[in-house]
Amino acid sequence: MNATVAGVGAIRAESRYFYVWMAGAFILVAFGGFVPTYWAPVAAGTFHAPPIIHIHGVLMFTWTCFYFVQTALVASGRTIDHRAWGLAGIALFTVIACVILVGEMAVIKRDEAAGVGDAARRFAAVTLCAWPLLVGLFVLAIVNIRRPQVHKRLMTLLMATMMTPAIARVFLTMLAPPGAAAGPPPPYVSIPPGLVADLFIVVAIVFDWRTRGRPHPVYLYGGAAVVAQQVLTVVFAATPAWMRIALAFESLAG
Numbered sequence: 001m002n003a004t005v006a007g008v009g010a011i012r013a014e015s016r017y018f019y020v021w022m023a024g025a026f027i028l029v030a031f032g033g034f035v036p037t038y039w040a041p042v043a044a045g046t047f048h049a050p051p052i053i054h055i056h057g058v059l060m061f062t063w064t065c066f067y068f069v070q071t072a073l074v075a076s077g078r079t080i081d082h083r084a085w086g087l088a089g090i091a092l093f094t095v096i097a098c099v100i101l102v103g104e105m106a107v108i109k110r111d112e113a114a115g116v117g118d119a120a121r122r123f124a125a126v127t128l129c130a131w132p133l134l135v136g137l138f139v140l141a142i143v144n145i146r147r148p149q150v151h152k153r154l155m156t157l158l159m160a161t162m163m164t165p166a167i168a169r170v171f172l173t174m175l176a177p178p179g180a181a182a183g184p185p186p187p188y189v190s191i192p193p194g195l196v197a198d199l200f201i202v203v204a205i206v207f208d209w210r211t212r213g214r215p216h217p218v219y220l221y222g223g224a225a226v227v228a229q230q231v232l233t234v235v236f237a238a239t240p241a242w243m244r245i246a247l248a249f250e251s252l253a254g
Contacts, residue, residue, distance in 0.1 A: 016075040018207055019152055022200065023068040026159050030064040033166025036173040050106045056099050060162070063092055067159060074152075086145065093138055100131060105253040108246070116183040121246035123184035125237035128249065133229050134161060137222065153204070153218040160200035161226055168193035187237040194230040201226065 031039070038057060041047035066089060073082040104127050111120030141154035171193050201223045205215040236242050 015207075015211055019071045019156065020068070020075045022156060022204070023064075023071040023159070025200070026163060027064050027068055029163050030061055030166050033163075033169045037169045050103075050110065052099065052103045052106050056096075056103045059092070059096050059099055063096055064159070064162075066092060067155070071152075074148075083145075086142075090142060097131070097135055097138075100127065104128060105250065108250050109253055111184060112250070114183070118243075119184040119186075121243060121250065122237045123187055124246055124249070125233050125242055126187055126190045128246075129233040129236065130161065130164075130229060133225065134158060137161070149216065150218055153216050154222065156204050157201060157218065157222045157226060160197055160204075163197040163200065164190065164194045164230075167196050187234045191230060191234060195227075198223070198227060198230075 034057070038047060042054075066085075070082055070085060070089065073079070073085070104124055108117070108120045108124055111117055137154055137158040141151050141158065144150040144154060168190060171189070201219060205219045205223070208215045208219060
């Protein structure tokens, strides 16, 4: 009996620290992925973009660090502090959700002025179709705040999905052919980085399988929704319906 209790306690402790390690990996990916295309050019004074892009970058990295702190608080048994900071997390993510939309408007306007407006609108589907999924995962996580096993897995899905842009920058730096044309790429280039980001979900599923004997339904159904969104976005971006939506979205910027 004592051995069983000790084994359960060890699994719970391992589970807590697993999410801290995942959060640390998210920080490394979020920062490292943007080093060649954002952080290094900013440090060198060669990066030029609308102010909203800088605000977006700072907020997103702040959010990733905030998530790490929140998981560390839970792992150290400071659940009350974790919940106390929850309202700050809700406020921060709400601002990020708004800044994503404003930033996408600014990018489309910039590319429109550069003569690649249609390509920008098509590629905007990658961000704008992921946006409802991100918001939905976050809302579900907050709704399930009293169900920690569901809450933490929804947050893991959210963070894994948010890693796609950083991983995409690595693909862009390493795989873009010399002399590639400037401007927005076709939406299908988002698939490989998205699938690499999905490996975080696979790792979480494997961990569940090892510690629980089966993957949690949140990972199965949520992971399926994430992959479906990534694939269907590419198909949807090629339709006239999407171009009408993108033009309507662009018009909101005036």
